[in-house]
Amino acid sequence: MGFYDTIILDIEGTVCSIFFVQNVLFPYFLDKFPFLLEQVEFPLDHKGNVAMTQILAKFPERYTKSKECLTTYINELVANDIKDPTLKELQGIVWQAGYEEGEIVVNLYDDVIEALDRWNKEGKSVYIYSSGSIKAQKLLFSHVKFKNEIRDLTNHVKGYYDPTVVGSKIESKSYEHILNDINKDPESAIFLSDNMKEVTASTQAGIKSFVVIRPGNTVRYHNPSLDFVDCFDNL
Ligand SMILES: CSCCC(=O)C(=O)COP(=O)(O)O
Ligand SMILES: [Mg+2]
Secondary structure (H helix, E strand, C coil): CCCCEEEEEEEEEECCCHHHHHHHHHHHHHHHHHHHHCCCCCCCCCCCCCCCHHEEEEEECHHHHHHHHHHHHHHHHHHHHCHHHHHHHHHHHHHHHHHHHHCCEECCCHHHHHHHHHHHCCCCCCECCCCCCCHHHHHHCCEEEEEEEEEHHHHHHHHEEEEHHHCCCCHHHHHHHHHHHCCCCCHHEEEEEHHEEEHHHHHHHCCCEECCCCCCCCCCCCCCCEEECCCCCCC
């Protein structure tokens, strides 16, 4: 692999286990979000000025006619792991309370923490590109459990991107947008994700990319045209 000074990282299935997102973050969200719906009146006033109303009003109007209907819709989005940007925005708001109250702490893979420290010492730049909202990304990296302490690793991350900012993670132009934003050539960057479509898209943008294998990931080694890694130690 040639020289690189820029690393773009996915989150779920790459730096943390998919089980953390599915068994910690999502259940926490499902338990708490109904209390947010209690704050607003239904049918939702899509021109209302209450902050929570404005967020919920981004969901399709056919689902915001009643609290019950919207609750069902949101539960279905989570159950199917739909990367809906309004859902991701709502999740970030709910998770913030969980992080701040100490109810959520993040287990990043040890090789990821070691790599972040190493890349930081080497002067390399790390960026995050996740379906999770930028708010949720920053919360995750600021509440990392490491040995017996909670570490804030946001000082190891130079920038954050999500699909609302640069576009779909499975379109190569999204990676071109990121490269343009950070003023980097594709040859100086690497991208790591558990999602083969994302890795294919970033590869098409000229970025050396790797499919990340972690326990529970659904990816299979069946695409010989892609490179695979199961840890960050040799990157
Ligand atoms: C930022 S923590 C929550 C992650 C999340 O909601 C998600 O959908 C992660 O998707 P990714 O693109 O990082 O695999
Ligand atoms: Mg992922």
